[in-house]
Amino acid sequence: MNKVKVEVEGELDSAKKSITGAELLIETLEEAGVDTLFGYPGGAVLPIYDALYRSKTSFKHILGRHEQGSIHAAEGYARVTGKPGVVLATSGPGATNLVTGIADAMMDSLPLVIFTGQVGSNVIGTDAFQETDVMGVTTPITKYNYQIKQLSELPRVVKEAFHIATTGRPGPVVIDIPKNISTQASAEKFNSDVHLPGYQPTIKPNPLQIVKLADAISKSKKPMVLAGAGVLFGKASHELKMFVEKYQLPITTTLLGLGSFPGTNPLFLGMGGMHGTYAANMAIYECDLLINIGARFDDRLTGSLEHFAPNAKIAHIDIDPAEIGKNIPTEIPVVADSREGLLALLNSSIEVPDNQAWKEKLQANKANFPLWYERSEESVSPQWLIEQVYRKSNGEAIVTTDVGQHQMWAAQFYHFDKPDKWVTSGGLGTMGFGFPAAIGAQLGAPDEVVVAIVGDGGFQMTLQELSMLKDYQLPVKVLIVNNGSLGMVRQWQEKFYEERYAESIISSPDFVKLAESYGVRGLKVEKEEEVPEMLDAIFASDEPVVVDCRVVKMECVFPMVPTGKGNHEMIGVTK
Secondary structure, three states, X not given: XXXXXXXXXXXXXXXXXXXXXXXXXXXXXXXXXXXXXXXXXXXXXXXXXXXXXXXXXXXEEEEOOOHHHHHHHHHHHHHHHXXXXXXXXXXXXXXXOOHHHHHHHHHOOOOEEEEEEXXXXXXXOOOOOOOOOHHHHHHHHOOEEEEOOOHHHHHHHHHHHHHHHHOXXXXXXXXXXXXXXXXXXXXXXXXXXXXXXXXXXXXXXXHXXXXXXXXXXXXXXXXXXXXXXXXXXXXXXXXXXXXXXXXXXXXEEOOOOOOOOOOOOOOEEEEOOOOOOXXXXXXXXXXXXXXXXXXXXXXXXXXXXXHOOOOOEEEEEEOOHHHOOOOOOOOEEEEOOHHHHHHHHHOOOOOOOOOHXXXXXXXXXXXXXXXXXXXXXXXXXXXXXXXXXXXXXXXXXXEEEOOOHHHHHHHHHOOOOOOOOEEOOOOOOOOOOHHHHHHHHHHHOOOOOEEEEEEHHHHHHHHHHHHHHHHOOXXXXXXXXXXXXXXXXXXXXXXXXXXXXXXXXXXXXXXXHHHHHOOOEEEEEOOHHHHHHHHHHHHXXXXXXXEEEEEOOOOOOOOEOOOOOOOOOOEXXXX
């Protein structure tokens, strides 16, 4: 009798060691150090959600109200923390609703690990209910993607995905999990060792290229530094500041590079590109050496390639070799992590270039052609609004935006002195990004003030995520720059389409009542005299708030480089 009892207990012990694929996934996520999971349940991931419900995980699940909101929140989280944003969605429409966020993360080099449910392995390819070819859809917009074929692959693939997403040039990785893999059980301990001989990003620079760049700096009369988001991803802001100040080099940044160098430093000329400053763009046009650190020479920065830095020797430090020489011919290519490249330069023998006359000219441009705007007596000037946000937040807030006029005004008039305070959609230019990204940023940095500066058009694309503010008690401050239009579209129609405002003038709900219906405080300001008191109140509060800011309807973003023109052919430089 006792022998039978022992055998039964042994069988029970053995059964307890057997876990499902869903349970194994959660266990693997915990081992990866995940603390936040953004997701939305559905049929193909019900086994995973059931395992979440039954488990005592160390991470929290954040329920969005639309998969696009969830993935943009994960992007905001990744941007401010440097850790991968982790997303879970079901098959079919759940997966396809993530596509915009995946593409956005790919363009802006944000580390994401995305799990999509899939129909059972036995019906893949039969057009089963809620089946989508996730691999085919996401291959062009991911750094890598996987579909799990057998349970034994799961721990290794998850570990590889986190490694790929966060090393080299960061990016999104998708893992597609058939439902039967989630329900399959095994007591076996599977190998999770990562062995990727074909994936070995170059981190340290070639010493000979550093010597060439050091020599070019010493001999330059008109040097210029261009810093991109790669400086931020490489955690190289301190080294960049040391490098620029040591050799007294004028500097500009891309849109996504804002904050990589202090915006109030005298050597900073402002953002470059389509809506950059006159001083920055003319410096790029006239320089004899352009040192690009971590930027990809996209078209919004370069304008007409024919006229981009026409007299300059181009040096480019980038961890992604595919970006070097892709758009702009490069004489000194340096494949390396931005921090390692800068450290190599700081440890090199470089003579401070004789560029005093150059610096004086650039400072004169900066003083004589500053960013400008005209105040309004009828409604709120949007540029002035951003300046007030900067002052009232002491320049310490994390600022998120959508794409459009409000994005450019924020980039121009909020001076980012610290890294990782600026969260915006650059390469893809995604409306609806700013608000959920602010939610993710707040979750990633709970002690920081987070301000979502959004347009009335973009906010209406993801406003359902107001539920998350209430559910998770997140003190995000939402400022709607409300001009009653799709502002940048309207501006282009005004300037280049003879004022034919085709479908760019839009209506909006009562944003105050809308916020209140979600249990969030709502405010409206229509006059500039109302703004300081409003900002004092919201920054003193530890609760979320939505503010409808009625701004000048026909205001434009200046200066501006028209499409097809060079950066030296800006319009709107002066009043």
